[in-house]
Amino acid sequence: MLAEPVTVSRALLRMWQLVAQDRWVIFAAFSALIIAALSEISVPHYLTASIFSAQSGEVAVFHRNVRLLVLLCFTSGICSGLRGCCFGIANMILVKRMRETLYSSLLLQDISFFDSETVGDLTSRLGADCQQVSRVIGNDLNLILRNGLQGVGALIYLLYLSWPLGLCTLIICSTLSAVMLLYGSYQKKAAKLIQECTASANEVAQETFSLMRTVRVYGTEKDEVERYKHWLGKLADISLRQSAAYGFWNLSFNTLYHSTQIIAVLFGGTSILAGHITAEQLTKFILYSEWLIYSTWWVGDNLSSLMQSVGASEKVFQLMDLLPSDQFISKGLKLQNLLGHIEFENVSFHYSSRPTVPVLQHVSISVHPNEVVAIVGLSGSGKSTLVNLLLRLYEPTNGQILIDGFSLKELDVMWWRERIGFVGQEPRLFRMDISSNIRYGCTRDIKQKDVEWAAKQAYAHDFISSLPHGYQTLVDDDLLSGGQKQRIAIARAILRDPTVLILDEATSALDAESEHNVKGVLRAIRSDLATRRSVIVIAHRLSTIQAADRIVVMDAGQVVEMGSHRELLLKDGLYARLTRRQADAVA
Numbered sequence: 001m002l003a004e005p006v007t008v009s010r011a012l013l014r015m016w017q018l019v020a021q022d023r024w025v026i027f028a029a030f031s032a033l034i035i036a037a038l039s040e041i042s043v044p045h046y047l048t049a050s051i052f053s054a055q056s057g058e059v060a061v062f063h064r065n066v067r068l069l070v071l072l073c074f075t076s077g078i079c080s081g082l083r084g085c086c087f088g089i090a091n092m093i094l095v096k097r098m099r100e101t102l103y104s105s106l107l108l109q110d111i112s113f114f115d116s117e118t119v120g121d122l123t124s125r126l127g128a129d130c131q132q133v134s135r136v137i138g139n140d141l142n143l144i145l146r147n148g149l150q151g152v153g154a155l156i157y158l159l160y161l162s163w164p165l166g167l168c169t170l171i172i173c174s175t176l177s178a179v180m181l182l183y184g185s186y187q188k189k190a191a192k193l194i195q196e197c198t199a200s201a202n203e204v205a206q207e208t209f210s211l212m213r214t215v216r217v218y219g220t221e222k223d224e225v226e227r228y229k230h231w232l233g234k235l236a237d238i239s240l241r242q243s244a245a246y247g248f249w250n251l252s253f254n255t256l257y258h259s260t261q262i263i264a265v266l267f268g269g270t271s272i273l274a275g276h277i278t279a280e281q282l283t284k285f286i287l288y289s290e291w292l293i294y295s296t297w298w299v300g301d302n303l304s305s306l307m308q309s310v311g312a313s314e315k316v317f318q319l320m321d322l323l324p325s326d327q328f329i330s331k332g333l334k335l336q337n338l339l340g341h342i343e344f345e346n347v348s349f350h351y352s353s354r355p356t357v358p359v360l361q362h363v364s365i366s367v368h369p370n371e372v373v374a375i376v377g378l379s380g381s382g383k384s385t386l387v388n389l390l391l392r393l394y395e396p397t398n399g400q401i402l403i404d405g406f407s408l409k410e411l412d413v414m415w416w417r418e419r420i421g422f423v424g425q426e427p428r429l430f431r432m433d434i435s436s437n438i439r440y441g442c443t444r445d446i447k448q449k450d451v452e453w454a455a456k457q458a459y460a461h462d463f464i465s466s467l468p469h470g471y472q473t474l475v476d477d478d479l480l481s482g483g484q485k486q487r488i489a490i491a492r493a494i495l496r497d498p499t500v501l502i503l504d505e506a507t508s509a510l511d512a513e514s515e516h517n518v519k520g521v522l523r524a525i526r527s528d529l530a531t532r533r534s535v536i537v538i539a540h541r542l543s544t545i546q547a548a549d550r551i552v553v554m555d556a557g558q559v560v561e562m563g564s565h566r567e568l569l570l571k572d573g574l575y576a577r578l579t580r581r582q583a584d585a586v587a
Ligand SMILES: Nc1ncnc2c1ncn2[C@@H]1O[C@H](COP(=O)(O)OP(=O)(O)OP(=O)(O)O)[C@@H](O)[C@H]1O
Pocket: 115, 351, 353, 354, 359, 377, 378, 379, 380, 381, 382, 383, 384, 385, 386, 507
């Protein structure tokens, strides 16, 4: 469940917390910001004073003003550069920490979380959204603070020069601020919509690229382009409305800006004629009122950009705030002498994304130490789900799983998973060299000869050795066949020296090779009497598991038969029917 929506102030506070560990950057950025703003705001005053002192022939005052002007220009130049640099560093720190925290938070979520979130959505949060947030400090906040500070300074000076004129300018600026806020909140909503549409478009593209072969074979390129265009159309609609809002904002700004000039000339000119103020004071007034208006405009412009960035940060912070799965918090039991006796006791289960569809119903199975148990059944009968529960990727909705008599829930989940060797249906390898892929997840000290031993057990050594760089060959998607990938995954599982070995045989075209691989491993385990392992094999090719100690037959989430190959054939039930069907198919 996602946390409460993040407000602008909360989002800024969270960003501050992420950057505040590096206080020196913040201190340097703010010091430079204040000095630069004060220097810049003083320039028009000394500029006007220099011109008017030269006009009135006050030489000493003119020289003093020019000296101060040079000093102010110099200071503002250096401090502005320093300010930009420090805010840029703070920004880099923010994005780096956001990505690190978000990635860690995502990796610690329950597997069911990944059933409801799409890959495209999550990668968009990590990529585009974090990048969008990166504008906040380096650009938006930096400019808002600079212009805000200068605007306040200009306003104070205007009120000091002529409070009635200053008040008029303040009213105009307040109207401008109200329009700005309206515009900013619209931008925030638009940013959220853009973010959602971009994520959906990414998702379509990602799905199409990953299923490119299917797309090509079925000739659906045009349909896929249309699917992508649907989201592009939505994005264009939002951008159109954004442009209209921007136009309205610019119109308001220009009207209000020119109003201040008219008011200043009208009332200022009248005041000069009446002898209430001097021409120098009116010049300063016009310069500073322009400054105030532009500062307000800049603040508004950057505020709307800030709102957009905060809009993008909302989902990022919500995901960052997710609590890690209980499995990573609770410390459970670590059994001294694990035998590998597994017992499913009256287990029922449904996936939380489909609560009305029972996937397992009252399943009771036991696997004894050093026993090979095969699970067979039609596709969708719940075989892989059983394994998911044993791996504690999900918790049973009813019943329990016992390991050596202890409830699986009581065991330390990381410890338990370390004792399992698991080979999935269609193993995907990491973009690392083969040796690292075999060592993957192994916590003990592994030597290269151990890796090679495991590869030999999995019948992978020969083909690995024939590769140009042997075990150091970088795994590429097209480099290895499905069966070869499976053999590497089997070697990885064997290297862990697991107490429980789970082999989920492939269903697809690599069946024949998969059968050969699984049979090979089972033979190796049978001949290795010194090591006790409980083995669970999910088999689609029934010829793979004829030698298993016990075969469990599943149908629609229930155990319908159990026994040895011979016993089940004599029973003449579902197993016998499936065996006959496969034999006919082969013939
Ligand atoms: N993550 C999930 N979320 C929702 N339903 C799921 C999920 N994984 C599997 N299911 C559903 O649970 C049922 C059992 O699936 P499972 O993968 O356990 O069957 P299986 O017997 O292993 O099938 P196969 O032999 O095709 O691998 C199916 O109806 C499937 O659609």
